[in-house]
Amino acid sequence: MDKSLYIGMSGAKQNMLAQRAHANNLANVNTTGFKKDFTQARSMPVFGEHFPTRAYAMTERPGTDLSPGALMQTGRDLDVAVQQDGWMAVQNNLGEEVFTRSGSLQVDTNGLLRLASGEPVLGNGGPVALPPYERLLIGADGTVSIVPIGGQANELVQVDRIKLVNPPAEALQKGEDGFIRRSPDQAIDEPEPVDVNLRLNSGFLESSNVNAVEEMIANLQLSRQFEMQVKVMQTAEQNSEATARLLQNL
Structure with a gap:
């Protein structure tokens, strides 16, 4: 019994x-x-x-x-969605590199490009930092360009490039914070390498x-x-x- x-x-x-x-x-x-x-x-x-x-x-x-959700068109310049099975690299509160497909971005008062939840978006050499600008554009390859204050509409200056990565799906796990990262047994000593073949859809968000x-x-x-x-x-x-x-x- x-x-x-x-x-x-x-x-x-x-x-x-x-x-x-x-x-x-x-x-x-x-x-x-x-x-x-x-x-x-x-x-x-x-x-x-x-x-x-x-x-x-x-x-x-x-x-x-890890299957992708549907794309939702927003028309907002700071909304991006990863086209393939890749990820955007961001920095969590502990300073670790983690991955996400949440592409609702914003620029804080210090010019840092962040997720809507506040985590800095990583670029070629760390968090993406922007000088004062009149307009911001994010290209399909993740390139972040601005029109400087007082500049012409076609006067684009490349500032940085959003880090896009594509580690093996079997090496990934989701943490309690909701971000994707490599599992401990699949960790690598250096930062995740950039995948130059990944593309972004600007003006779109990926749904759950x-x-x-x-x-x-x-x-x-x-x-x-x-x-x-x-x-x-x-x-x-x-x-x-x-x-x-x-x-x-x-």
């Missing part, structure tokens, strides 16, 4: 964790460039100084769906690759599974009480 109780208890707990992952996917259905997480459950033996007669359920995040209907159905299924696990625990408790009464009557 304690076997079924343990399975029901661990199963209910892991159902809740899986629901949290799908709820996070659903909450980010409108987040630009968001990549949904997969969930998976499996049976694991309980190790220790006893016979291997106990098992528990474990839900883990086996990976992230989350399917809201699929995530809602998955949450409903997990809710039903949770109810089933609770019933298993209730049945185990009832069987335990019935066994105790039988033993009392002996």
Whole structure:
């Protein structure tokens, strides 16, 4: 009886964790460039100084769906979307190089090109810094050009180039901050090399690759599974009480 109780208890707990992952996917259905997480459950033996007669359920995040989302036209000069299976390199709060496909950019008061969430966008030699300008243009190859203050409309000056990278998909993982990075076992000692073949669509944003209907159905299924696990625990408790009464009557 304690076997079924343990399975029901661990199963209910892991159902809740899986629901949290799908709820996070659903909450980010409108987040630009968001990549949904997969969930998976499996049976694991309980190790220790006893016979291997106990098992528990474990839900883990086996990976992230890196497939691209749909392109949304905005017409804004500072909105960009990566055309192929590549990434833009940005700098997170810890100073690490991480990757994203969220291309909603802005320029702060110091002239730094940043994501809408505030992380600096990396260029050829570090964060992209812009002098005062009248207009900013981002080319298909990531080139950042400006029309200087007082300059003619066709007087473009190249300032920097957004760093576009394309590491192997199997080497990538998503961190808790939502950014993509190399997994520890696939890390390299030098910065990620630039892929000159990647291109940007200016005036577009990439939507999330989350399917809201699929995530809602998955949450409903997990809710039903949770109810089933609770019933298993209730049945185990009832069987335990019935066994105790039988033993009392002996």
